[in-house]
């Protein structure tokens with residue numbers, strides 16, 4: 001990482017406007033609502049890079065990890081603003097996450113990428129040895145501005161018997177992550 005940059009895990013420093021601005025235009029979270037970004041940030045371990053040459057130390061890179069801190073960590077929403085790319089910031093964030101003291105017990109890191117495989121390969125990531133062992137259940141495919149939250153929500157129907165033996169049913173709301 002070269003230049004006037006600082007890397008931080010401090011959630012209080014995150015500039016949600018910048019993060020939302022980038023993610024709503026990204027190929028993987030197009031039109032994501034700001035409230036969804038806020039929820040995702042609140043429930044993740046986030047890392048960011050700041051340009052310390054600007055008065056406010058603007059956020060220029062971001063990544064977050066969904067984790068239980070012991071078994072699994074999923075790396076998501078990795079980006080560096082275009083004018084700051086190719087200075088090693090993306091790699092520095094990935095490294096900082098892998099080196100984070102609270103993630104040292106994690107048994108497996110996962111991520112999905114369309115075209116940035118080389119970035120993660122440098123940090124030791126490799127394609128799944130047995131992709132056929134993994135399954136996915138997709139509940140939200142897009143954050144379309146033309147749909148209301150209830151239309152976007154697919155939800156999972158469930159039914160079970162309560163303690164009184166009566167059948168219960170309902171819908172687990174989709175959280176759009």
Ligand SMILES: CC(C)(COP(=O)(O)OP(=O)(O)OC[C@H]1O[C@@H](n2cnc3c(N)ncnc32)[C@H](O)[C@@H]1OP(=O)(O)O)[C@@H](O)C(=O)NCCC(=O)NCCS
Pocket residue numbers: 077078079080081084085086087088089090091092112113114115116117118119
């Ligand atoms: C991918 C991204 C985070 C890399 O950030 P960065 O700060 O430029 O990363 P680094 O400087 O540490 O490393 C760049 C290297 O990553 C590799 N790389 C692999 N895929 C890449 C991609 N899609 N875009 C840019 N670099 C990529 C290249 O080898 C590149 O080397 P170079 O600088 O010699 O050209 C940044 O390009 C970005 O934000 N892209 C748009 C969002 C995105 O696709 N994020 C990844 C989602 S999984």
